[in-house]
Every structure is written in C-alpha cells, then in structure tokens.
Amino acid sequence: MNKKTIVRTLEKIALYMELLGENPFKVSAFRKAANVLELDPRSLSEMDDILKLKGIGKGTGAVITDLLEKGQSDLLLELEETVPKGLIPLLKVPGLGGKRIAKLHEALGIDSLDSLQAACEEGKVRGVPGFGKKTEENILAMLESLSSQDGKVPIWQVEQVVAFVEQQLENMEGVQRFSVAGSFRRTEEESSDVDFIVVTTEPAQVREQLLKALPIANTIAAGDSKLSVTLDLEEQIDADFRFVRDEQFASALHHFTGSKDHNVRMRQLAKSKGLKISEYGVENEEGEVTTFESEEAFFAYFDLPLIPPSLRKDGREIDRAGEIKELVTLDDIRSDLHMHTTWSDGAYSIREMVEACRLKGYSHLVITDHTQYLKVANGLTPERVRAQIAEIRALNDEYDDIEIFCGTEMDILPDATLDFDDELLSELDFVIASIHSNFNQPQEQIMERLHAAIKHPHVDMIAHPTGRIIGKRDGYDPDVPQLIEWAKEYGKILELNANPYRLDLAVDYLALAQEKGVPIAINTDAHTINQLMYMDTGVNYAQKAWIKKETVVNTWPLEKFIRDIIRK
Ligand SMILES: [Zn+2]
Ligand SMILES: [Zn+2]
Numbered sequence: 001m002n003k004k005t006i007v008r009t010l011e012k013i014a015l016y017m018e019l020l021g022e023n024p025f026k027v028s029a030f031r032k033a034a035n036v037l038e039l040d041p042r043s044l045s046e047m048d049d050i051l052k053l054k055g056i057g058k059g060t061g062a063v064i065t066d067l068l069e070k071g072q073s074d075l076l077l078e079l080e081e082t083v084p085k086g087l088i089p090l091l092k093v094p095g096l097g098g099k100r101i102a103k104l105h106e107a108l109g110i111d112s113l114d115s116l117q118a119a120c121e122e123g124k125v126r127g128v129p130g131f132g133k134k135t136e137e138n139i140l141a142m143l144e145s146l147s148s149q150d151g152k153v154p155i156w157q158v159e160q161v162v163a164f165v166e167q168q169l170e171n172m173e174g175v176q177r178f179s180v181a182g183s184f185r186r187t188e189e190e191s192s193d194v195d196f197i198v199v200t201t202e203p204a205q206v207r208e209q210l211l212k213a214l215p216i217a218n219t220i221a222a223g224d225s226k227l228s229v230t231l232d233l234e235e236q237i238d239a240d241f242r243f244v245r246d247e248q249f250a251s252a253l254h255h256f257t258g259s260k261d262h263n264v265r266m267r268q269l270a271k272s273k274g275l276k277i278s279e280y281g282v283e284n285e286e287g288e289v290t291t292f293e294s295e296e297a298f299f300a301y302f303d304l305p306l307i308p309p310s311l312r313k314d315g316r317e318i319d320r321a322g323e324i325k326e327l328v329t330l331d332d333i334r335s336d337l338h339m340h341t342t343w344s345d346g347a348y349s350i351r352e353m354v355e356a357c358r359l360k361g362y363s364h365l366v367i368t369d370h371t372q373y374l375k376v377a378n379g380l381t382p383e384r385v386r387a388q389i390a391e392i393r394a395l396n397d398e399y400d401d402i403e404i405f406c407g408t409e410m411d412i413l414p415d416a417t418l419d420f421d422d423e424l425l426s427e428l429d430f431v432i433a434s435i436h437s438n439f440n441q442p443q444e445q446i447m448e449r450l451h452a453a454i455k456h457p458h459v460d461m462i463a464h465p466t467g468r469i470i471g472k473r474d475g476y477d478p479d480v481p482q483l484i485e486w487a488k489e490y491g492k493i494l495e496l497n498a499n500p501y502r503l504d505l506a507v508d509y510l511a512l513a514q515e516k517g518v519p520i521a522i523n524t525d526a527h528t529i530n531q532l533m534y535m536d537t538g539v540n541y542a543q544k545a546w547i548k549k550e551t552v553v554n555t556w557p558l559e560k561f562i563r564d565i566i567r568k
C-alpha cells in the first residue's frame with residue numbers, strides 16, 4: 001500500500017458518490033481527506049498518526065484502515081457495484097465532472113458515451129438546467145477528439161507515470177539497473193503503454209515488490225521474465241516490466257524500444273550477414289549468442305553509429321546514419337532562452353534559476369517573465385520590468401562564469417499590437433513574443449498578430465508558435481509555413497518549446513524551418529527549477545526532425561549569441 005493509492009481511492013469514492021447524486025458534504029469529506037494526505041510531505045511509512053490528521057474523519061478513516069489492513073476498500077467495491085458501468089467513461093469528457101454526469105443521467109437517462117452523443121445531436125442536452133447550446137457543442141467536440149485518441153496517453157502524462165515508476169525502482173532491493181523503453185523512450189507524442197527493462201538475478205523478489213509498490217488496477221501477467229499490469233495513476237495505462245540478466249540488458253533495451261519497423265530493418269541487416277537478432281543478443285549460424293555492453297556496442301557490431309531512440313522510426317534512419325553526428329545533442333546545449341521567475345508566475349527567484357542553470361553548466365540564460373496583459377500570470381508592468389532589469393544587471397555582476405540576459409515574454413494582443421512600447425523593448429536584451437489569448441480568432445487575424453510581432457525590429461523570437469497542448473487542444477491554427485517564411489525574411493528565431501505539454505513546433509514544422517534556414521531555439525519555458533530538465537525532452541524531440549546542432553541557437557557560444565542576436 002502506498003499513499004498515492006490511498007489518495008486515489010478516496011478521490012474515486014468521492015467521484016462515485018457524486019455520480020450517484022449523494023450528499024455534497026459527504027462527497028467533499030472524501031475529497032478533503034485525499035487533499036490532506038496529498039499535501040502532507042511525508043510518505044506513508046513516515047506517518048504514524050494518519051487517522052488522527054486534521055481532515056480525516058470517521059468515514060474516511062474507515063476506508064484508510066480497510067486499505068491498510070486488507071489492501072482494498074469495501075466501500076469502493078460496493079460503489080463500483082452500484083454505479084452504472086456506462087457512466088465511468090463519461091468522466092473522460094473534459095468539463096463533465098461527477099455532478100454534471102449525475103444530472104444528465106437523471107434528466108435524460110444518459111448512461112454511455114453513445115447515448116450522450118445522441119442526446120447532444122438531438123439537442124436535448126441544452127434543455128437540462130445548467131447546460132446551454134454552447135456546452136452541448138463543446139461536449140460534441142470533446143467526444144470527437146476522445147474517439148480519435150483511442151486509449152493513447154499524451155507524453156506529459158506518460159512522463160509522470162515513468163517518473164513515479166522510476167522512483168520506485170530506484171531503491172528497490174534486487175534491482176541492478178533499469179531503463180524505460182518503448183515509445184516513451186522514442187519521445188513519441190503519445191503512448192498506449194509503458195515498458196521497462198529491469199536487470200535482476202531475483203525476478204520473483206522484484207516482481208513482488210513492484211506489485212506492492214505500484215497502484216495497480218489489474219494484473220495481466222506475472223511471471224519470472226515479465227510482469228504486465230494496468231497502472232491506476234492519473235490515467236490508467238498498461239505497463240510491462242521485463243526482467244533480464246545484466247549481459248542481456250543492451251539487446252533487450254534495443255528490442256523493446258522499437259520501433260517495430262526499425263527492428264524489422266535491423267533484423268534484415270543482420271540476416272544479410274548471416275546473423276539473427278533477438279531480445280537476448282545476436283546469434284550466428286553456429287548458434288553462438290553475442291551479448292553487448294551497451295546499445296552503442298550493439299550498433300557498432302553492425303558498423304553503425306548509435307542511433308538515438310527518437311530517430312528509430314521507419315527504418316530509413318539506418319540509411320541516414322551518416323548524418324547522425326551532425327545532430328544536436330544535450331551536450332551541445334549552452335543556454336536556455338525562456339524561463340519564468342517569481343516576478344511573474346514562476347516558483348523560484350531569479351538567483352535560484354540562475355544557480356540551477358549554472359549547475360547545468362550553461363554559459364548564459366535569459367530571464368523572460370510575462371508582461372502586463374497576462375494578468376493571471378502576474379505579468380510585469382513597464383515599471384516592474386525596469387526594476388527587474390536593475391536586479392538582473394546587479395546579479396550579473398556577481399557572476400563571472402555565467403551571463404544573465406534581461407528578456408521578456410511579451411504578449412501579442414488580440415488587436416495585433418504589442419504589450420510594450422519600442423522604448424522599453426530597446427532596453428531589453430532579448431524579446432520573445434507570444435500569443436496567450438483569443439485562440440479562436442480566424443487564421444487571418446492570428447497571422448496578422450504573428451506578422452506584427454515577427455517583423456518588429458526588437459522582437460527576437462516567437463515562442464510556442466501554434467499554442468498546442470498535446471492531447472488536449474490544437475492551439476490557434478496559424479499558417480506555419482507562412483510563419484516560417486517570415487522568420488526567414490526578418491531573420492527571426494522560432495521556438496521548439498520543450499515542455500512535454502507543448503513540444504511546439506511539431507516535428508514536420510521543425511524540419512521545414514531547418515530546411516528554410518530558420519534558426520530554432522530549444523527552450524524549457526521553465527516555471528520551476530525542476531522543469532529546466534525538459535531540455536532533455538526538447539533535444540530528443542528535435543532529433544526526430546533531424547535538427548542539426550548549427551540550427552539550434554542555444555548551442556551557440558556566448559560570443560556568437562551576443563554578436564548575432566543581442567547586438568543585432
Ligand atoms: Zn508562453
Ligand atoms: Zn513562457
């Protein structure tokens with residue numbers, strides 16, 4: 001049992017009660033208890049007072065006791081029996097919580113995604129109190145995008161799952177080493193499951209520990225070479241664990257990273273040399289199996305350089321292996337040009353962000369807080385920008401190993417004007433322009449805004465150029481090829497926003513930008529110190545588009561950055 005499972009169980013009980021139209025006070029008691037546990041910084045083993053915590057009452061305490069003693073909650077089992085099965089999938093429709101689903105169920109007898117869709121199409125939903133025509137349209141649109149997702153989980157959600165599992169494996173007895181494999185290791189935008197390769201000589205021991213440590217909805221297979229489960233985290237997702245011996249690790253990792261087509265091409269290549277690739281190693285005609293120290297050694301055996309996981313796609317990467325040495329790698333990155341601090345909606349001070357960038361070995365960085373139009377993000381007024389510039393210049397004097405530039409992430413307003421005047425912009429070293437509002441404008445108007453920004457002499461870069469959130473929203477539908485043309489014409493940078501929520505620009509556009517000679521900046525847009533690590537995701541994603549080191553602005557040395565961007 002772990003805390004996450006207890007929290008999830010309490011939340012689930014609240015949700016199911018809501019679906020059944022239970023008393024709101026009862027429902028909120030369960031939510032509150034879940035929240036109390038979630039906010040407590042201690043892990044379950046460090047809590048001896050769990051039933052006495054403020055916010056845990058009689059009902060919620062009974063559930064926790066059940067979970068601790070029996071590993072399951074009788075109340076939840078009972079609710080699962082009672083709630084009509086078809087209502088559960090409705091919870092996946094964004095904006096439809098338990099309460100609203102209960103209303104629809106009561107008023108229209110809606111009990112499945114199909115009956116919800118039919119009711120929307122017949123215009124019945126708008127007649128239910130609290131729902132309007134607009135809501136009905138939104139629900140229909142959501143239903144459509146749900147059916148196109150087909151059980152795939154977006155990368156930012158998979159990342160949370162992977163981080164959680166890795167944390168468990170980190171200190172697990174009997175685990176020698178491990179790695180995530182599969183589509184997540186290839187930096188795919190969506191995954192249908194997650195794969196882990198675990199090196200151990202004690203698979204049974206590791207398997208039992210995993211079964212205890214992970215929140216599991218159901219166990220599909222549990223053997224000595226493999227454990228398959230459905231994890232019950234934020235989103236349900238299948239996870240496979242392969243238990244291998246140390247000498248098999250590299251081959252298993254390659255095999256289970258895929259892609260399928262990449263593996264097919266590698267097997268053909270092997271066959272042409274009289275060899276056979278399996279998940280255990282490479283077998284020759286005499287049946288002798290060669291194993292490898294690393295994936296690099298495995299590829300070298302076939303006279304290939306290490307093909308990075310993100311490139312393993314349709315097999316053609318094997319023909320282009322000669323180009324790999326020119327591609328951007330994490331080691332090439334010297335700076336991050338987009339991050340936020342407590343001055344706007346970031347969680348850390350300028351100094352803390354600078355120290356974190358120093359630890360990464362960067363030679364320079366730009367502080368780019370939001371501007372006044374973005375009130376929800378505590379955007380800076382011109383006065384506050386000038387105060388921030390003074391603070392940054394003073395701080396910069398304290399460091400001789402890292403250069404801190406004064407920047408801004410300035411809003412492009414709905415009427416195609418900019419949030420700051422030219423005089424203020426000229427005082428800044430680096431100006432990012434972004435759209436954060438009125439996404440539903442027609443393309444023509446969106447392009448007018450982007451044009452106004454990109455041609456402005458003080459603007460250096462357009463951030464997250466399409467505004468998409470993977471698996472959630474498409475963004476504001478700009479004409480990206482046109483934007484790329486403008487970037488070329490005006491000599492401006494386009495961003496690859498490395499936050500896994502965004503990965504914006506997407507692969508095909510990145511490739512087009514590079515082809516047209518437009519410089520790209522890979523930026524984390526970090527709002528916390530931890531998010532600076534997204535540089536890794538960004539670089540891996542850029543490799544999918546075969547982006548070269550020279551294309552990427554933040555691989556440039558400080559002197560070149562000053563000469564070509566800051567002083568331009
Ligand atoms: Zn932004
Ligand atoms: Zn930002």
